[in-house]
Amino acid sequence: MNIEISEVANLPSRFGDFKVKAFKEGNKEHLVVYTENLPEVPTVRVHSECLTGDAIGSLKCDCRDQLEYALSLASKNEGMIIYLRQEGRNIGLLNKINAYALQDKGLNTIEANHQLGFRADERTYEVVTKILHHFGIKKIKLLTNNPDKINSISDIEIVQRVPIIMDSNKHNEDYLNTKKDEMGHLI
Structure with a gap:
């Protein structure tokens, strides 16, 4: 996997002061x-x-x-967000909006992806290990509910999974239940 890496820049934000670095993998540019x-x-x-x-x-x-x-937590506890350019579980923006339209007609998020010819989740996480190695990180506390992320990060010791539980609302309650009940998310 050939990755192009940017310089480091400062990023002051409403969450705190950060450093940023971009990693270009093929046609995808991820941000750390x-x-x-x-x-x-x-x-x-x-x-x-x-x-x-x-x-x-x-x-x-x-x-x-x-x-x-995650940004608030990282700012307070010296942490990192790896922002992967994998829109719509990696089906792209156009297909994500088409999936939204199918969800408007009663399909859940998985059924909508399947109707469009995709798996429930098309994301991959190989680049995460490369990014963590770049920073010399060997162990992490992983802020996630997604078992696929836990299982996909190799060669890095996950010493703790930190849950990230958000309140639901009337518009995302079914979506979150589908993630929990059908995708095994730990929420």
Whole structure:
């Protein structure tokens, strides 16, 4: 896997002061947001891009809430967010909106992906290990509810899984239940 790596830049934010670095893998450019003084075992959030949630504030998911929680936690506890460009569980924005339209007609998130010819989740996490190795990180506390992330991160010791439980709302309750009941998310 050939990865191009940017320089380090400062990123002051409403959550705190961070450093940022970009990692280009093929046509995907991932972002790493981290505090300057990472501990030996940092808390790490692997977050997949969700334009509708992260940027626009969609209530159909809990992505923005998770991202903001992770940024606040990282700022307080010297941590890292690996922001992967895998929109819509890696089916892309156009297909994600088509999946939303199918969900509007009564399908759940998995059924909608299947109707479009995709698996329930098309994301991969190989680049995470490469990124962590770049920073010299060998052990992490992983901020996740997703067992696929836990099982996909290799060659890095996950000393603790830290749950990231957000409140549901009337627009995402079925989505969260599907993640829990059908995808095995630990919520």
